[in-house]
Amino acid sequence: MSRAPRASTLLRFAALALLVAFLVTPQSFAPLFAPLTQYGAPPIYDQGNLLTLALAQLGTVCLAAAASTVVAVGLGILVTRASGAQFLPLSRTLVNIGQTFPPVAVLAVAVPLVGFGEKPTLIALFAYGLLPIFENTLVGLRTCPPAVLEAASGMGMSAPQRLFSVELPLAMPLILEGMRLSLVINVGTATIGSTVAAKGLGEVIIAGLLSSNTAFILQGGLLTGLMAILLYDALAALEHRLMRSVSPE
């Protein structure tokens, strides 16, 4: 048991080191990508700083995820209260539309309304990320053991006290899982934001597509993928720690 986590930790650090190295000193990877280019095209994206682009993309994704979390968890709490139960079908429909409507289509609709740049991307990612957080919040709040809730009320907790000190902590591992799914999906989805001039690694991929430069496409995808994996991993570790304290085994 002691070796397995050590190997995975090693892999995690290797991935992180690779990501940081690529973002900070991209030119040192030029020889690796050179065989993929033709006619002396640059092997490493040179029209912008990769680190800035990656951070911009991460920022957009995190901002969108924060907004999705606030709205989805808020809705989840609302529809699990007796007074808000009637809003469940409506909330579910709205959240499902957000997931079913393709982000590209959201961009197309949003650009005429809010213009080019970060804003339409934020809207698309926000809508796309609601569903997993909402559904997980719902399951988390609904599966709190009835005896625990009864005890909380029986001890004299008011409804908000019960929500914040019992229900949400018990639902937290599931809510975090929803956030993780939402974040990871959106790290990848965010690359399409570059079609409407949002800063991000999508820029690298699009530049590669336009100039038939396979090296650009590959490094844009690779960096996005690494970010998604590391994010997923970090959040899973956090969840695991929370889970251990809430329920055994």
Next chain:
Amino acid sequence: MITVENLSKLYDTTTVVDGVSLAIERNSITAIVGTSGSGKSTLLRMINRLVEPSSGRVLIDGQDTRAEPAYLLRRRIGYVIQGNGLFPHRTVAENIATVPRLLRWDARRIASRVRELLEVFQLDPARYAEALPHQLSGGQQQRVGVARALAAEPGVLLMDEPFGALDPIIRDKAQEDLLAIQARFGTTVVVVTHDMEEAFRLADRVAVMSAGKVLQYDTPAVLLRQPADPFVSRLTGLADRAMRLLSLVTAGEAALPGAAEGPTVAASVSLREVLSQLLWCGAQSARVVDERGVVCGRLTVEAILARGRP
């Protein structure tokens, strides 16, 4: 003192509790027994307003329970349920500190109260204070549940099938603990159970419920000798009511003056156990000794049998 006045609960058209009135003495243990669906849990939950009565009222020490918001009322009333309902994400100490924290006691007072309760319930603070509930055995979890209910020194403790999930040996110990703790803190205890044996062992008075009504509210001995209703006699057990009567009296209470031959029995055991022991060894009489081992009287088979008659 808890006064229940003409209390009813209706769900749509079904009456779950039907015009119940009870006067529950301070510092006593009262058991509410009945078959499932008799309304006993609903009656209990109306005392701390987890269920709001449809009509009637409950007074605790003369004060109407509706005089304050329900959650404030509940902080003054201990509550124990089957399965404990311990907060799985909080340590044993945090669980016990729940109500004192809600009442904003200062940290030092909370810590000393938690420590006191852990010791009363035979849980070593060094070992268990920081443990999580799932690391405890079923019996220990149950004790933490009772400790949590008693943390803020409530005058009233409500228990809903508190020992239902325990195995017989642990249940026996838990009942013994409850009696000791009730004697120590002087809490007024109301316990709901479907186990007649448990009711007779714990309670000073027993309320027998059926179809939302209290059929009889009396001491165990009166319930056995003068059941008010065929249902009461069925529930209290026709076949072994004589033995149950014997189990209500201790050897010390029934001891006759004088010395005797035969086996030695402790003054605290019930006549039922003494009789069983006499049958087992074929003796006609027993010597009763108090907890210091001093002989305080004698018991004969005849004297015991006389106690089991109506």
